[in-house]
Amino acid sequence: MISFSQVSKRYPGGHEALTGVDIAIAQGELIFLTGHSGAGKSTFLKLIAAIERPTRGVVSVSGQNVGRLSRRAVPYLRRNIGLVFQDHKLLFDRSAIENVVLPLDIAGVERRESMKRARAVLDKVGLLAREKANPVSLSGGEQQRLCIARALVARPALLLADEPTGNLDAGYAADIMTMFRDFHQVGTTLVISTHDDRAIAALGGRILHFDHGHIAEVNP
């Protein structure tokens, strides 16, 4: 599903975040990205979602060379990818459910159908009772779950999560990881960047360890 072939990424200013990365991820896999801050985990995720373009090499997602996608084609790639951000990137001028329906609005799904799907996914993440709440009134854990609900509402085949439990206490983090396990069990490919060793131990999956832009596979 995803392949990196001799991929390097150098940012303006000279910092090389990834160097000659070769890796393949199959459909339905659960992947954990580990490593210290600045090791290249976020860049790896951004290259998959075409938020960044590789300086060298080929990043391929579902057979498409992501680095060569036109500006017009990028949105259609992203509609098949659920993105979970450490800082949630929620919109505070609208309710929780309005945040969740946004990807469906973008995809042109009929309003009644999108509200139905948004409620279903809010129910799955345990936030149905808070559907009308403004995200600002939600706790950190609830905001992260809301972000996950928004990432999943369009039923993407691939979910990318960048430090999804980074700012959460152990209880919330465990809940969210359990949620990810459930989605993985129904066939979603998950690529999760995390420092949470307990979660990795509990869920299993492949571990890709990042160190100064290089990847080493670690057997759990």
Add this chain to the structure above:
Amino acid sequence: MTGWLRHQKRAFIVALRHLSTQPLSTLLTALAMGVALSLPAGLYLALDNLGRLAGELPARPEISIYLAADASAAQKAALAERLKKPDIEGARFVTRDQALAALASEQGLADLAAGLAENPLPDAWIVRPRDATRDALIPLHDELAVLPGVAETQLDSAWAERLQALLAIGRTGVWLLAALFAVALAAISSNAIRAQVLARRDEILVSRLIGATDRYVRRPFLYLGAVQGLLGGFAAATVLAGAGAILRGPIEQLATLYGSAWRLHPPAAPEILALFVFTALFSWLGAWGSVMRTLRRVEGPG
């Protein structure tokens, strides 16, 4: 409903929501557009009314032929025969008594006419030539002026031509002004939309990350520009209606003083429609330019 229509409907609703969240800014923008547009639109209406007034006056040039007091019956008959030729579309004979009666009926001249010991006015022919061009009129006028029994002739076209020429210059001026104000309108819209795009920076960036296309992001702002233009058109129409209501009384009073029943004409429905289309279109164009520029700034070259 198709996906395309759904997107349009959503964008329109979002645009209305943006407008309603900033009522004061919306009102001020509409007022700025309305005031800017009311000048060329008001001039257009003024010229239209002047054109109508000119239209009520003899539209075609006429030649007045005043007969000599001692013109013989034969000379009069020869002149009447000449006026039946094909180069004359029509001719009306006005006796000296009819001329005096007409003079007496003019406002303020009745006393003067009544005070005359005898009628000083001559018999006259009012001639309407078939060919109203200057090249045809001058030779005809010169020919009629030297016929026996003719004391004097007058070609009554110069003032009408001057008025028409002035109106034509005025109309050209209105179009030039309209073009200038269209640029001003687009600039006002562009500035308002730029502020809206910057205020919605986070929403745009998040939407981009989850698959929004350029068109999806752009569409609400374009609707916003068009709706703002319509509001500007409404403001301009309101300004013109207000000015018309204030000026109607004095103008009609002035017309009455000149013995005319002329009335100020309000803009017709197609003209009001044209004003709305004009404002919506140029505001939309301003919004388009602004959105393209500002999005590039907000999102980076990507």
